[in-house]
Amino acid sequence: MAAEQASAQLVCKPWGSTNLRPWSNVEHDGVPIGELWFQRTDKNAPDPALLLKLLFTTQPLSIQVHPNDAFAQSIGLANGKTEAWYILSAAPHAEVAIGLKRLIASTELRAAIADGSIVDMVQWRPVQRGDVYSVSAGTVHAIGAGIVLVEIQQRSDATFRIFDYERQRDLHVENALAVADLGPAEEQSPPEELSDSRIALIASRYFVLEKISLPPGSRWALHARRETWMLVLEGGGRIGITDVSMGDVMFVEAERVDIQVGPDGLDGLLAYPGPDPDLGLLEELSSTTTVATSGALQAPAEQGPPGDVHKQPEVQA
Numbered sequence: 001m002a003a004e005q006a007s008a009q010l011v012c013k014p015w016g017s018t019n020l021r022p023w024s025n026v027e028h029d030g031v032p033i034g035e036l037w038f039q040r041t042d043k044n045a046p047d048p049a050l051l052l053k054l055l056f057t058t059q060p061l062s063i064q065v066h067p068n069d070a071f072a073q074s075i076g077l078a079n080g081k082t083e084a085w086y087i088l089s090a091a092p093h094a095e096v097a098i099g100l101k102r103l104i105a106s107t108e109l110r111a112a113i114a115d116g117s118i119v120d121m122v123q124w125r126p127v128q129r130g131d132v133y134s135v136s137a138g139t140v141h142a143i144g145a146g147i148v149l150v151e152i153q154q155r156s157d158a159t160f161r162i163f164d165y166e167r168q169r170d171l172h173v174e175n176a177l178a179v180a181d182l183g184p185a186e187e188q189s190p191p192e193e194l195s196d197s198r199i200a201l202i203a204s205r206y207f208v209l210e211k212i213s214l215p216p217g218s219r220w221a222l223h224a225r226r227e228t229w230m231l232v233l234e235g236g237g238r239i240g241i242t243d244v245s246m247g248d249v250m251f252v253e254a255e256r257v258d259i260q261v262g263p264d265g266l267d268g269l270l271a272y273p274g275p276d277p278d279l280g281l282l283e284e285l286s287s288t289t290t291v292a293t294s295g296a297l298q299a300p301a302e303q304g305p306p307g308d309v310h311k312q313p314e315v316q317a
């Protein structure tokens with residue numbers, strides 16, 4: 001049973017930004033921060049199955065690929081990494097790469113990695129605020145400069161870099177070749193409207209990502225039977241006993257929590273384990289309904305894989 005405001009772990013990256021506003025006011029001494037990892041405030045609690053991040057890019061990230069569960073476990077990792085992105089902001093001409101432009105042989109991919117032509121072989125796509133992308137394990141991908149995005153993913157940091165713009169970091173060519181899909185990315189399913197206030201942006205085996213838009217002054221009950229992450233995009237209000245505004249993240253599990261929306265409404269993202277949208281997750285309450293702030297719900301039997309987290313800023317490869 002849990003209903004708590006998540007804490008943010010700073011992760012330094014060479015492609016990161018020194019300006020995290022308006023999404024975060026965390027002090028970082030001018031060090032470029034690439035990622036904010038949101039964590040349980042209860043450090044003794046089991047690790048969730050999912051990891052929610054914000055990414056800030058001033059330079060392009062490496063071109064990379066993540067393994068699926070089977071390959072990850074074959075090399076001693078707990079699980080693979082499927083992820084999805086929601087674009088919060090994008091500079092003019094900002095791009096992401098997802099999949100390859102055409103089907104190729106593994107020998108051609110190896111040669112493109114060696115001579116750097118992989119940059120032109122991936123499928124670059126222009127992005128703008130509100131775009132959403134699904135990135136399955138095995139998909140060759142990259143994030144360009146000038147982007148702030150939300151990432152929801154399996155709890156794993158299994159990343160195989162294949163091109164890194166001469167940053168002198170390790171590459172992982174053999175593992176990447178073993179797991180990479182050698183063609184275009186699969187076509188993404190369109191968003192599904194669940195109600196006037198809820199849209200399922202991504203529904204996958206590993207997680208569901210929703211966009212919610214709650215009207216000013218409305219009241220809701222969040223029935224979080226399994227782990228549920230909520231990021232406030234605009235507006236604010238009160239979730240349980242916690243006042244929230246833009247950039248705040250709540251973690252709720254096996255709990256029923258009251259949401260009181262503020263005068264500016266509340267737009268946010270919800271993420272929880274898949275494969276299907278939970279139609280009973282969010283209930284609108286009438287003005288005459290009396291509810292408790294929170295109440296325990298029975299937690300599911302399954303538990304997410306363990307992860308390794310840290311409280312202080314660190315430099316990661």
